[in-house]
Amino acid sequence: QVQLVESGGGLVQPGGSLRLSCVASGSIFSLNAMAWYRQAPGKQRELVAIIATGGSTHYADSVKGRFTISRDNAKNTVDLQMNSLKPEDTAVYYCNIDDGKGGIGVNYWGKGTLVTVSS
Numbered sequence: 001q002v003q004l005v006e007s008g009g010g011l012v013q014p015g016g017s018l019r020l021s022c023v024a025s026g027s028i029f030s031l032n033a034m035a036w037y038r039q040a041p042g043k044q045r046e047l048v049a050i051i052a053t054g055g056s057t058h059y060a061d062s063v064k065g066r067f068t069i070s071r072d073n074a075k076n077t078v079d080l081q082m083n084s085l086k087p088e089d090t091a092v093y094y095c096n097i098d099d100g101k102g103g104i105g106v107n108y109w110g111k112g113t114l115v116t117v118s119s
Contacts, residue, residue, distance in 0.1 A: 002028060002108050006095055009113030012085055020080040020113060022095030029076040033098040036069060036080045038091035039112075049080060050098045062088070085117045 008020040024034065033052040039045040049069035050058040057069055068081040078095050092112040099105040 001025065004028075004095055004108075004110035006093060006110055006113040009093060009115045011116045011118065013119050014086055014117055016085050016117070017081070017083045018085065018115060020082065020093055020095075020115070022078045022080075022110075024076050024078065024095065026076050028097060029071075029078075030073070034071055034078045035096060035098040035103070036078070037094045037096060037103050038089075038115075039094070040088075040091040043091075045094070045103055047098075047102045048093070051078065052098075082115070085115075087117050089115060090117050091115060 003025040005023045006020060008018060010018060012018055033050055035050045036048045037045050038048050048060050048063055049067055051069045051071050059067060066082065066084045071078045092114050094109055094112040096103060096106050096109060
């Protein structure tokens with residue numbers, strides 16, 4: 001019933017760009033603020049960006065000025081445009097609801113999409 005499908009990851013050089021996309025089930029998308037999370041190798045999952053149902057956004061300090069989150073409420077999609085990528089951005093990226101707890105209260109995760117930033 002709950003579907004979260006991320007795509008768009010890949011291998012890019014530092015300074016490059018990627019656009020990630022997420023398709024969520026309508027029942028989830030229509031009721032919640034959505035977010036992108038990431039989990040780097042050996043680290044805990046962290047919140048990257050949030051977009052409310054009305055479109056307001058919030059970003060982690062580490063990605064401000066470089067990443068842009070957007071949503072299309074009609075298509076149930078959430079995108080993350082990533083520019084000026086750094087090796088530190090290497091992680092598996094996930095979309096999900098924003099639970100207000102950095103994702104701690106979320107018990108279902110999709111497969112995510114791997115972003116590798118390396119030269």
